[in-house]
Amino acid sequence: MGQGLSCRGSHEHGLFTAVQHGDLQTLQTLFERDPTVVHHTTAYDRHSALHIAAANGQIEILSMLLDGSMNPDVLNRQKQTPLMLAAMHGKIACVEKLLEAGANVLMFDTLYGRTCLHYAAYYGHSACLKAILSAAQSSPVAASWGFARFVNVRDARGATPLHLAARQRRPECVHFLLDHGALVCASTGGYGYPGSTPLHLAARGGSMDCVRELLAWGADRLQRDATGRIPYVVALKHKHGACARLLNPTSAEPLVWPSPLKFISELNPEAKDLLERALMDANREKEKNILKGSVYSLPSPSHSDSGIDDSISEGSNPELCCICFEQVCTIEIQECGHQMCAQCTLALCCHNKPNPATACLTPPVCPFCRSSIARLVVVKMESYDDTDRDVGDNNSSKLSKPRKSRNLNEGGSSSFKGLSSFGKIGGRGSGRIAAENEWVDKQ
CATH class of the missing domain: 3.30.40.10 (Zinc/RING finger domain, C3HC4 (zinc finger))
Incomplete structure (x- = not known):
C-alpha cells in the first residue's frame, strides 16, 4: 500500500528512527557527520525524512528540513508527497508548514491517482481539508487549473473528494466541500456514462448526516448508478433503514439550500450560518414524520430562531x-x-x-x-435598561x-x-x- 513508515534497512545510522521520535539532537549530529544523509530514503517505500516527519507530526524536524532547502514535493515509491501523508494522518501543523513552503496541492499519486485533497476528505480531517482549499484559492492552481476544477478533481476511479467524504461518513468534510463548489450530483462514470453519485455512496455508508447534507444541497434521489439503482435501493441493500426512508422517492422532498441566495452579492457569514441551520432544522422536522411513517405535516414553530437566545429580556425589544x-x-x-x-x-x-x-x-x-x-x-x-431611563421622559415609552x-x-x-x-x-x-x-x- 505504500503507507507503512517502516525504518527497516536504516537502523545503521538511526536517521529515520530519530525523525519518527523527534530526536533533534541525534539528527543534528548525523547531519554534521554527513550532510548528504538528509537525502536517504527507506529501503522499500522510499520514504524520505520529510515524509516520516510529516506523517508523524514532527513539526520541528519538518521545519528544519524545509529550512535546509529540502524539496517539499519529494516523492516516495507510490509518488506520494509529504503533504499527502500529513493530510492522511491529520497533522494540520505539518500541512500548514508544507503549504507555506510551496508544496504543490495538484500532485497525483500512482496508488489511486489521488491528491492531498482526496486524502484529507477520505480520512475526515476537516482542518487539513480547509487549509488545502484555502491554499488552492491563492495559489497558481486557481489561475491555471481553476479552483472549481480542483475542488472536483477526480482520482483514477472517477471519485471526487466529495465522493470519498460521503462514502467514509465524513459529514463535516461533505459540508465544507459543498460550500466550496463541489458538485453534489457528480458521477464517477465520466464521459456521460452513469456512475455512483455522492448520495449513492452516502446511502451505502449509512450516514444520516451525510445524506442530510447532500439532500439539502440538491442531490437527486432519482439519479441512477451504473447498475441502474437509485440511492434508495442502495440503502436498502446495505440495510440502512433510516437512510432508505429519507431517500424513498415517495417520501416528502427535503428543503434545498435556496439557489436564488447564490445571486446575492454578499451574504453575511453569520446570516448564512443562521439560514443553513434553519433549513437543516426544518428538514429534521420533516424527518421525524418520515421516520415515524406518518404523513408530513408542518410542525409548530418555536419562539425563537436558530441561534437566538430563548430568554430575551423584557427590555431587549x-x-x-x-x-x-x-x-x-x-x-x-x-x-x-x-x-x-x-x-x-x-x-x-x-x-x-x-x-x-x-x-x-x-x-x-x-x-x-x-x-x-x-x-x-x-x-x-x-437592549434598554429601565434604570437608565428618565422616569419623566415622555419618549421612554417609544423605546419599548x-x-x-x-x-x-x-x-x-x-x-x-x-x-x-x-x-x-x-x-x-x-x-x-x-x-x-x-x-x-x-x-
Missing part, C-alpha cells in the same frame, strides 16, 4: 416577523433595513427540488419594498414600542399569507486506507 407573526426577526435586509425571521427568508427563495429550467436568475426582492436583496445580515438585538408597525405600514403582510405556513417549519434552533481494493462505485 424583540420584533416579531411581519410575515408569519410568530418567529422573532433575525435576518435584516440591507440597504432597506426590513427584517424577517430566517424561515420566512428561506421561503422567499426556497424550492423543493432544483430545476434548471425554472431556476431564478435574478436576485430575490424584499417583500415589503420590492427592492433587490443585495445583502443579508443578522439582526443586532438592542416594537418596530413591527413600521413593516406593516410600509409593505403590508396580507399579500404574504401564503408564506406564513413556511414560517412554521423551523423547529428550535438549534491511519491507513481500509478496503481500498474496492471500486468506489461498487455497491
Whole structure:
C-alpha cells in the first residue's frame, strides 16, 4: 500500500528512527557527520525524512528540513508527497508548514491517482481539508487549473473528494466541500456514462448526516448508478433503514439550500450560518414524520430562531416577523433595513427540488419594498435598561414600542399569507486506507 513508515534497512545510522521520535539532537549530529544523509530514503517505500516527519507530526524536524532547502514535493515509491501523508494522518501543523513552503496541492499519486485533497476528505480531517482549499484559492492552481476544477478533481476511479467524504461518513468534510463548489450530483462514470453519485455512496455508508447534507444541497434521489439503482435501493441493500426512508422517492422532498441566495452579492457569514441551520432544522422536522411513517405535516414553530437566545429580556425589544407573526426577526435586509425571521427568508427563495429550467436568475426582492436583496445580515438585538431611563421622559415609552408597525405600514403582510405556513417549519434552533481494493462505485 505504500503507507507503512517502516525504518527497516536504516537502523545503521538511526536517521529515520530519530525523525519518527523527534530526536533533534541525534539528527543534528548525523547531519554534521554527513550532510548528504538528509537525502536517504527507506529501503522499500522510499520514504524520505520529510515524509516520516510529516506523517508523524514532527513539526520541528519538518521545519528544519524545509529550512535546509529540502524539496517539499519529494516523492516516495507510490509518488506520494509529504503533504499527502500529513493530510492522511491529520497533522494540520505539518500541512500548514508544507503549504507555506510551496508544496504543490495538484500532485497525483500512482496508488489511486489521488491528491492531498482526496486524502484529507477520505480520512475526515476537516482542518487539513480547509487549509488545502484555502491554499488552492491563492495559489497558481486557481489561475491555471481553476479552483472549481480542483475542488472536483477526480482520482483514477472517477471519485471526487466529495465522493470519498460521503462514502467514509465524513459529514463535516461533505459540508465544507459543498460550500466550496463541489458538485453534489457528480458521477464517477465520466464521459456521460452513469456512475455512483455522492448520495449513492452516502446511502451505502449509512450516514444520516451525510445524506442530510447532500439532500439539502440538491442531490437527486432519482439519479441512477451504473447498475441502474437509485440511492434508495442502495440503502436498502446495505440495510440502512433510516437512510432508505429519507431517500424513498415517495417520501416528502427535503428543503434545498435556496439557489436564488447564490445571486446575492454578499451574504453575511453569520446570516448564512443562521439560514443553513434553519433549513437543516426544518428538514429534521420533516424527518421525524418520515421516520415515524406518518404523513408530513408542518410542525409548530418555536419562539425563537436558530441561534437566538430563548430568554430575551423584557427590555431587549424583540420584533416579531411581519410575515408569519410568530418567529422573532433575525435576518435584516440591507440597504432597506426590513427584517424577517430566517424561515420566512428561506421561503422567499426556497424550492423543493432544483430545476434548471425554472431556476431564478435574478436576485430575490424584499417583500415589503420590492427592492433587490443585495445583502443579508443578522439582526443586532438592542437592549434598554429601565434604570437608565428618565422616569419623566415622555419618549421612554417609544423605546419599548416594537418596530413591527413600521413593516406593516410600509409593505403590508396580507399579500404574504401564503408564506406564513413556511414560517412554521423551523423547529428550535438549534491511519491507513481500509478496503481500498474496492471500486468506489461498487455497491
